[in-house]
Amino acid sequence: MNHFEVRGGELHCEDVPLSRIAAEVGTPVYVYSRATFERHFTVFRDALVQAGVVDPLVAYAVKANSNLSILKLLSALGAGADTVSEGEVRRALAAGVPGERIVFSGVGKTRGEIAFALKAGVSEINVESEPELKLVAQVAEELGLRAPVVFRVNPDVAAGGHAKIATGKAENKFGVSFAEAARLYANASNHPHLNPLGVACHIGSQITDLAPFEAAFSKMVGLVESLRGEGMSVERLDLGGGLGVPYFNQPDPPSPVDYAAMVARVTKGLKDIRLAFEPGRVIAANAGVLLASVIHLHERPEGRKFLVLDAAMNDLIRPAMYDAFHDIRPVKATDAAPVVMDVVGPVCETGDTFTRERALPPLGAGDLVAFMSAGAYGAAMASEYNSRPLVPEVLVDGDRYAVIRKRPSYEEMLADEIPSDWK
Numbered sequence: 001m002n003h004f005e006v007r008g009g010e011l012h013c014e015d016v017p018l019s020r021i022a023a024e025v026g027t028p029v030y031v032y033s034r035a036t037f038e039r040h041f042t043v044f045r046d047a048l049v050q051a052g053v054v055d056p057l058v059a060y061a062v063k064a065n066s067n068l069s070i071l072k073l074l075s076a077l078g079a080g081a082d083t084v085s086e087g088e089v090r091r092a093l094a095a096g097v098p099g100e101r102i103v104f105s106g107v108g109k110t111r112g113e114i115a116f117a118l119k120a121g122v123s124e125i126n127v128e129s130e131p132e133l134k135l136v137a138q139v140a141e142e143l144g145l146r147a148p149v150v151f152r153v154n155p156d157v158a159a160g161g162h163a164k165i166a167t168g169k170a171e172n173k174f175g176v177s178f179a180e181a182a183r184l185y186a187n188a189s190n191h192p193h194l195n196p197l198g199v200a201c202h203i204g205s206q207i208t209d210l211a212p213f214e215a216a217f218s219k220m221v222g223l224v225e226s227l228r229g230e231g232m233s234v235e236r237l238d239l240g241g242g243l244g245v246p247y248f249n250q251p252d253p254p255s256p257v258d259y260a261a262m263v264a265r266v267t268k269g270l271k272d273i274r275l276a277f278e279p280g281r282v283i284a285a286n287a288g289v290l291l292a293s294v295i296h297l298h299e300r301p302e303g304r305k306f307l308v309l310d311a312a313m314n315d316l317i318r319p320a321m322y323d324a325f326h327d328i329r330p331v332k333a334t335d336a337a338p339v340v341m342d343v344v345g346p347v348c349e350t351g352d353t354f355t356r357e358r359a360l361p362p363l364g365a366g367d368l369v370a371f372m373s374a375g376a377y378g379a380a381m382a383s384e385y386n387s388r389p390l391v392p393e394v395l396v397d398g399d400r401y402a403v404i405r406k407r408p409s410y411e412e413m414l415a416d417e418i419p420s421d422w423k
């Protein structure tokens, strides 16, 4: 079931023509399908349950798309939240995610953030280094409580994909090294203010092959067994996120069903353990598009064509940052022969190029285009670079839509700045 499809010659999100949103809200704008978000979450969770995983904690990675309305609808389906800052913990709480379904990850949590999360009753603080373990213990002692900690272990597994989003190799900053995990776990077990619950790993993002997951998860299962063998209690194994999504012309990732079957197979020997997952992209990416208007087509006499849009790298940074490919579709379908062009934004950076030499239908000023698969790491990574107001977001539900983050006015954009009165 695809909720972004051409009907009557025009691209729709569910039952709403994208041209209507462009006319009423303006462009650039992110447009999300509620039904797709809900389906993706349900498919992921149900795949695990059907494969035999009992009561998985599916903690949606808030960073992928952190809009409160999105968090609210996932929370209502039973989703937890994987968070990496106090801001994300606050978002999750504000959206109604109960503390016991919140995971707090990240390599540099501050004292204040740890205190906030502990007071909020998060389910696990994923500790990523020895100094952080000490800090969590200190804060827990000051607050007079026992901190639920899970050790994020770096399994030293290469996940493939773009180097900027690989996290599971020893050279990456994430997690305690495999070799020190047992010692730190034992220290925590003997500490009055620490309650070690288990271990976690997250090896990267947009992973399109099961093999690296399987290699990492097998190591984690071995670690749980050896910790238990040394008499330590391990009740949780958090397997992170990272499952890739189809980005049009790229290798098809494994389905959630294949992923779940592998998880069930690799973990089946472990008894009395709760599995947790932190999927982000697989829930959000294909649930959203970035809708933009063509400002003009600039044709050089030598032949190169630049399609200049009103969306730019500040609205969708993935192509500039990771050379990411997003399918670009005209909102009005046409059979006209394609033309080869570069698609660029108005920002003053050469990197503000969404794609080079892409064959697209003829397009000109005022035409609308949609960047597909933009629901994850799109709006969440947007900025105001070049003093462009933060891109708004719209959620579609059947034949209705709601603006779930408005476009700030220029006055609002400037309002937080305090001009100094220095001479």
Ligand SMILES: Cc1ncc(COP(=O)(O)O)c(C=O)c1O
Binding pocket: 061, 064, 082, 105, 106, 167, 202, 204, 205, 206, 240, 241, 242, 243, 278, 279, 280, 281, 282
């Ligand atoms: C700790 C952690 N968990 C989960 C995720 C979500 O990853 P993805 O969106 O690839 O599922 C990330 C981002 O890669 C992460 O850093």
Ligand SMILES: N[C@@H](CCCC[NH3+])C(=O)O
Binding pocket: 063, 165, 205, 206, 318, 322, 376, 377
């Ligand atoms: N922001 C990245 C994914 C990073 C995942 C965060 N650990 C992307 O758009 O592909």
